[in-house]
Amino acid sequence: MAVLESRTKVQLGGRRGGPDLATLRGDRWWIQPIVTMSILTAFVVYSTWAAFQNRNYYVGSAVHRDLISPFYSPCLGGNCVPGSSIGFGIHGWAWSPALIILLFPLGFRLTCYYYRRSYYRAFWWSPPACAVADAHGSYTGESRFPLLMHNAHRYFFYFGLVLNAILTYDAFRAFYQPGIGWGVTVGTLVLTLNAVLLWSYSVSCHACRHLCGGQSRSFSKHPIRYKIWKFLTPLNAKHMNFAWASLIVVALTDVYVRLVASGALTDYRLF
C-alpha cells in the first residue's frame, strides 16, 4: 500500500465499505444523461447537415427580406450568395462558407464550463451521474492535452462577442426590408431572439464573470468591477438555461431562414 506524503498518515488503497457496485442509487439517474445526449446529438447532426448544405441560408431582396442564418453569418467565403457577404471574403473558397466561422461558436460551446459538465456526463460517462461509477479505468481530467485546451475558453468568448455583434447587426438589418422600408416580420423577431439569447449566453459565461470583476481580490478597491460582477452573478447562475435556450434557438433560426429561403414558408409580416 502506498502512503500519502503528509504528517497525517494516510494509507492509500485501503479497502472501502459498501458493496462493490457501480451505484446504490435506485432512482432514475440515467434519464438526465440520456436527455442531454439526445439533444446534443440532434444538434450536432442537424448543424453538420446545415453547415454542408451551402444554400438556402440567405433571404435577399428578391423576396423583400434580408434574413441570414446564424450558421452562415458573417459569410466569409468568396462564393457567398449575392447580398449575404459582408464585403470581403476568402477568394477561391469552394466549400460551404459556414465551415469558416462555425469553428468559433463550436469552440466556445465545446470549452464552455456548462457544456463540459454535460458532455462529460452524457457522452464520456465520467461520471454518468453523481455517485455512479466512472466508465473509465484511468482518469487525468483536464490536466493533459487535448482537454488542456479548455483553458482557451476566454479566447472563444472574445470571438463569440464579435459574432454576437455581427448577428445583432443582422437582426437589426432585417427590420429594414428593401423596397418596403421598416417593418416587422416573424423572421426579424426570430433573428432578434437569437441575438438576445446569444448575448445572454455570452455575458453569463464564467470567463466573462471572472474577467469583468471576479478576478479581483478586493471588491472595495474596485467598485465598478464589483458592480459589474454583482450584475453578472445572477445571470451566471442561469448560464445553463441560456446555454440550452440559445442552442435550440440558433438551430431553429437556421431552420426558419432555410424554410423561407427555399420558398417552403413565407416570412409573415406582422406590421
Added chain:
Amino acid sequence: MADVTMRIWRGDAEGGDFQEYTIAQNEGEVVLDVIHRIQATEAPDLACRWNCKAGKCGSCSAEINGKPRLMCMTRMDELPEGTVTVAPMRTFPIIRDLVTDVSFNFAMAERIPAVLPPPMPEGGYRMFQEDVERGQEFRKCIECFLCQDVCHVIRDHEDNKHHYAGPRFFIRYAELEMHPLDTNDRRDYVREEMGLGYCNITKCCTEVCPEHIKITDNAIIPLKERAVDAHYDPIAWLGRKIRNGSKRSAAEAGVQPAP
C-alpha cells in the same frame, strides 16, 4: 406510523454486507434517529459517527439510497416508500459499519499554504462586507466531506489521491485567493500540486453540499480562471511582463506547504 426496514451496511476492512433491521418510526424523524434507535436496541455496536445532530458539524455523512447525504438532515418522510439503504461513504477506506477513515482530508488540509496578512494596524484591519462575502460562503463549509466522497476523481480513481485536493480544499484555496488581506499566491501551486486540472466540473460536489455552497461556480471555476491568468493566457502574461510582475507566481513567492 408503519414500521420501516433499514438496510444497513455492516462490516470492516475484512469485508461486510447489508443487514436488515425492521423498526418503528416516529413523526418527524431523520435517518440518524432511526440509526440511534437501532443502536440502543438491536445493535449496540453499530458504528456510526455523529456529533451535533443539527447539520452543523458534518460528522454523520453516509450514502442513503445511494446518495451522499448527512444522516441528521435527511428526514425519513422525504425518502421514497420502502426499504432505506444506508452505506458508508465510498471514497474513503472503511473503519467499521458506517464509519470511514477520512484522514485523506486532514492530510490535504496540512498542505495548504497558510493565510498571510500584512501586520495588523492599530484598531484592527479594515475590510468591507463585499470583500468578505465571497470567502464567507466557503467558510460555511462544515467539512462533512460529502463533496470529496462524491467526486469521481478520487471516488473511482484511488491513484489520484496522491495529487488531488478535492472540492472541499478547492473552496479553501478559492477563499484564500479571494481573501482581502492575504498576500500569498497559490495559483500555480493549486494547478501543479493540488490537481486543479483533474476536476472536470461535473458539479456533483455542488449537488451534494448540505450547506448549499456553489462549489463549482463560485470556487472551482474562478480558481481555474485564475490558473489561466497565471499560466495559460498569453495576453495576461504579456500584461504582467509590461507591469513588471506585480503579482508573484507561487514559486517566486516561495509558497510552501505548511511545515
Added chain:
Amino acid sequence: MTEYEHHDYDVLIIGAGGAGLRAAIEAKQRGLSVGIVTKSLLGKAHTVMAEGGIAAAMGNIYAEDNWQVHFRDTMRGGKMLNNYRMAELHAKEAPDRVYELEQWGALFDRTKDGRILQRDFGGHRYARLAHVGDRTGLELIRTLQQKVVSMGTDVFMECKVLQLVHDSAGRIAGAVAYWRPTGEFVTFGAKAVILATGGVGKSWKFTSNSWESTGDGHAMALWAGAELIDMECIQFHPTGMVWPFSVRGLLVTEGVRGDGGVLRNAEGERFMFRYVADMFRAETAESEEEADKWYADHSAGRRPPDLLPRDEVARAINAEVKAGRGSPHGGVFLDIGSRRSAEYIRRRLPSMYHQFMELAGVDITREAMEIGPTCHYIMGGVKVDADTAATRVAGLYAAGEVAGGMHGANRLGGNSLSDLVVFGRRAGVAAADYIDAGSGPADFDEGEVAAAIERALAPFTRESGENPYDIQRDLQDMMQANVGIIRNGPELADALTQLDGTFSERVANLKVTGGRAYNPGWNLATDLPSMITVSKCVTRGAIQREESRGGHTREDFPKASAEFGTFNLAHSVSAGTYDGEFATVRSPLLTMPDELKALLEEAK
C-alpha cells in the same frame, strides 16, 4: 499486562474545541511540543454549535462600550457569583483575542466603515457580539483549526482519554486513553495537561449538547484531585426547538431575538413584559412601542424584555407553559417572520432558516417557531486560578466550559466564545511558564494506567449485565425530572439517592457486546462514569444551595439569599481517587478590589 503505544509531549491538551486549540497555539508559539487529543474529529467540537457571536467590548457600534461595561454586564448576569478576576481579565482581553482571529483568517461580518460588526444579545448593554451570520462558532473553530494545522501540531482524533496519570509526587504526568477506531490503548506522557473538554449537557434529556458533552474533563479533574465549583448552576437556554420530538432541545440562537424576534404565548401576547425582575426594571422597556423603537436606535427606548439574561427568559417561558398558555408541542412561540423581511431573515439567520425548513418544515420567514428551554451550558467547573487557569493539582490546567468561576451563576450569550480564547490562551501561557520553570513530573504512574485499562475493559468480561444505552436513557430522564430547570429539596434528595445507589451500581455492572473497534456501546460505557460523577456534583450542589440564583432555581427557596451569595460550593473526592468519597464545602468568593466594586455601584 496490556501492551499500548506511548507518546511524550511537553503539553498535552485534552479537547479540540475553541479553548483547547487556542491553548495549543500559545504553547506551540512558545516552542513546546504539543499533542491534542479529541474524542471526535478535528473541527467537530461543540464550539461549532455556538451561533450568535463572540462578546468583546470593541466599541465598533457604540463607542461608549468598554471593558468596564462588559465586566459589569458579566458580573450582573452571573448574579455576582463570578470569580471577579476572571470576569475582569475576560472583559479586558476579549477584543485582542477577536482581532487576532482576523490575523489567522477569520472573516467576520463588517460595519459600513469596514470594522467588525457587532450585534445585540441578552444581558449585554451594548451591541457587542462580533459574528458571522449565525455560525460564529464554526468560524472560530475553523480559524483556530487552520492555524493549529498550519503550525504542524499533532492531533489525536477519535481518541478518548479515560483518566489523568500522576507522578509519584502527585503532579500531573500525562493521561491514558484509547483509540475509538481500534479500541487500542495509548498513553501520553506530558509535563503539563490542559483540560478543555467542554460541558456536561448529555446527562439531561432535552439538551442542545452533543454526545460528547459527558463531562469527562470535570470528572477526570475531580478524580485527579482538583475541585469543582458552582456545579448546580446549569444554564437552560430559553430557546431550543420543541418539535419534531427527535430534535427537541436543538438550539435556536439568541440572535433571533437580537435581530428583532419576540416571544409570544398561545394567546399571541408578548408575555415577557410581565416577567421583568426588579434588578433589570430600570433598563427594560415597559411597552411594545418602546421596545420596538430600541431595535433601530438604542437611545430611543429601553431594551426589550425578550433580551433579558437567559435564566430570566427560561423561567418566564417555563411559567407560561405551566399556566397553560403554551404552544401545541409544549413551548411558546418565537416570532420573527411577522416582524422582519424574508430577505433580512435569510441573510442574518441562514442556518436557523435551514434548520427549521429542513427539520420541522417550518418557514421562519412566515411562521413562528415553537421553542422551549433546553439544557445548554454548565457555568460550574474546575476551580482554577484566574490568571493562570491552574487547578490545585500541579501541572493541571483547565479552560473553557470545563473551567468554573468565569460566568458565576449564569452566563451571558456570547461570553462563552470569548471565554474560550481568553482563557485558552492563558492556560497555554501558564503551562509553558510551568514547564520553563522546570516543574515537570518525575515519573509516570503505570499503576494508574493499568487500573484505568482494567476498568475500561471490565464491561466486556462480565457474563451478563445491562445495556449502557438503557442506563443513559434512565439517567437523562431522571436528571431532567429531578434536577431540571425548577428544582426542589425532596426531588433533589431522591436524585442523589438514586445516583449514589442504583445508578452507580448499574454502571459498575453493565455489559458491552461486540468488539473494541469503533464500538459506540463501549464508548458510551466509558462515558457513563463521568456522567454519573458530574451528575452527583450537580445534585449535591443543588441540594446545598438553598436559594434561587441564575441557573439554579429552587421552588422551595425562590429568592436569592445574601448569605449564599458569598461563597461557591466546591466538590472534591477524598484522596483524589476514582472511587473516593465526595465532599462538598463552602468556598468563599474572592474579595473584589474597590475600584471594581465602584464600577458595579455606578451602574445602580
